[in-house]
Amino acid sequence: MTIIIIVMKLYLSVVVIRLMAATPEIVGTHQVKAIKQIYSRFQVDPSLFQLGSCFPTSFTAREVVFTVNLNDCDFKRIVTGHHLMYTNELTFLSSPASHVHTFSHQVVCTYERYVPKDWYPLVYDPEFHTYGQGDLVFHMGLMNDDFTGPAESTSFPLGSLIPIMASVEQRTHQPLLLLFEECVASTTAELQHSSNLYPIITNKGCLVDSRVSRSKFEPRQKSSELHLSLQAFRFALGKEVFIHCELVAWAPSLLDNTKKACHYKKDHGWELLDNPTYSNLCDCCDTSCKSRRMRSLGIRHKAVLGPLTITINHYSLQQFLRLVWLDKIHLALTKLA
Template sequence: MMAFSWQGVLLLSLVAAVSVYADMKLDCRPGFVTVVWTESRSQADPSLFRLGNCFPTSITAREVVFSVDFNDCNFRTMVTGNQLIYTNDLLYISSPDSSVLPVIHPVVCTYERPKDWYPLIYDPVFNTYGEGDLVFAIRLMNDDFSGPAKSTSFPLGSFIPIMASVELMNHQPLLLLLEECVAAATPELQPESNLYPIITNKGCLVDSKISRSKFEPRENPSEMHLSLQAFRFALGKEVFIHCKLVAWDPIGLDNTKKACHYVKDQGWELLDNPAYSNLCDCCDSSCKSRKMRSVLSGKLGIVHKAVLGPLTITDVNS
């Protein structure tokens, strides 16, 4: 049984699990949450509220209730230090001609991280990095990306599921991109390090040209799912994957800020909108770089370096 500490949401210290805001009551419990929204606007339609992608559990003339598991509704999960954090957004979706303004309200449940949430051997493959109100993470996942990997060993030719994410906190919406990833046999890159290129050229999954590696369809703009086919590089030895994660303005994509993978018999395809796959045309040549502009100065994006590992690729014939 997991032992949770019912900490207050968005507050430093609360004895009870129930938090009350001006219009919302939040009851965080082990494994699930109940959200009660009291609507004061008479013209608002309670049926238009959503928690992530979930419809209300029940509604009345003035109240909207969601009682859901953290495995549902596209809750985002993050582990930082000794905290296990679940986040989502409560939304009111108004029509364009409506006089009722839309609503977006963060839903955050914070617990003490259970010691058995995942085995301690996975600590090295769950890394978080903070920058202002952005928190980056990269981790190994299970086959369907629903939870952490059960092993750090992958047979040659199998898929290595990798999820990268950025927790936006109170920041403007940003799109997560993997600008560069290489595999190495060391946790730190050295000038003499032998490298296996995975993603190069400002977001081109070059490994997909020689393997079945691919970007999976997005479920959330702030996450990327990469199915990486296990390769022969450093076979049987510890492997570390070094990546540059980019949080970027979603309307600022160009041939230097993109996510492209190679589709057999079709060519390079842009993950986020195949209609604009011409942004990937430079993947076979050189995608020219331009100076990075920082989120912290109110510009377009920010880059973080992350290391995933160690993991091991094993020879199925040995």
């Protein structure tokens, strides 16, 4: 199943989005809003449009055309009731020389779940049991502040952010989405029953530490990578700390309440990293996230990061206590509201 998205670019402020399907029988099942206002007196560079991870198939001074398959471009597939929904972001990536600000517009294709079989778009079968881990390489490491290279130190002041990157090298696999399923901090390189633990990510992808800190998932650059900014916590101060994680590689289009990356935003609650529109998949983060499947799918890998050390000095302690105090004020104001 192929779709064509045409972006009509007009000179003085309007971009019109029109969506067509290659299979005429299901054109009417697509639901896409068609107008985007750009408040600028300047002409938009058509080469700077992007649909998910895909660049234009062709463009002219007045028109941008994407001819793509729903399996490509990082389309997300969501099953809701009687519908299959495919979502993506149409983005204008502003260049340094551009006078038009970056903007994005959500594209949604909606299908009835019970249509004739040959009308369904092809989707990647997430049952990976025919592949094994031999041609996948997982990686987890400490990064510098902007995630452009490895960290220069493994020592982090209390309250600072620890940049962590995890990735999966896909090789011959179809595109995969990398997720943290569980992460805990420990003072031992191997988890034992007597190990002292600090939970970071639990409940199938819920960054529980973000409820009490500035920890967060960073916006994705690639589906096969995940960046985590973890606030250095008050656990085993001055001692060696190891971070144990279970990673899972998954089909990018098949998010559910057990395959997700959720973090907590102080003013908004739980938010789904890969598509905030469907943050209801994170609702179980405060209870228990369970799958209806008889067995859990996906390719898993256990990774250990460390040792690293969380240090404390007068300045870092002041900063940490200030953040704790501000969080308590915010919580009190929220309850009053």
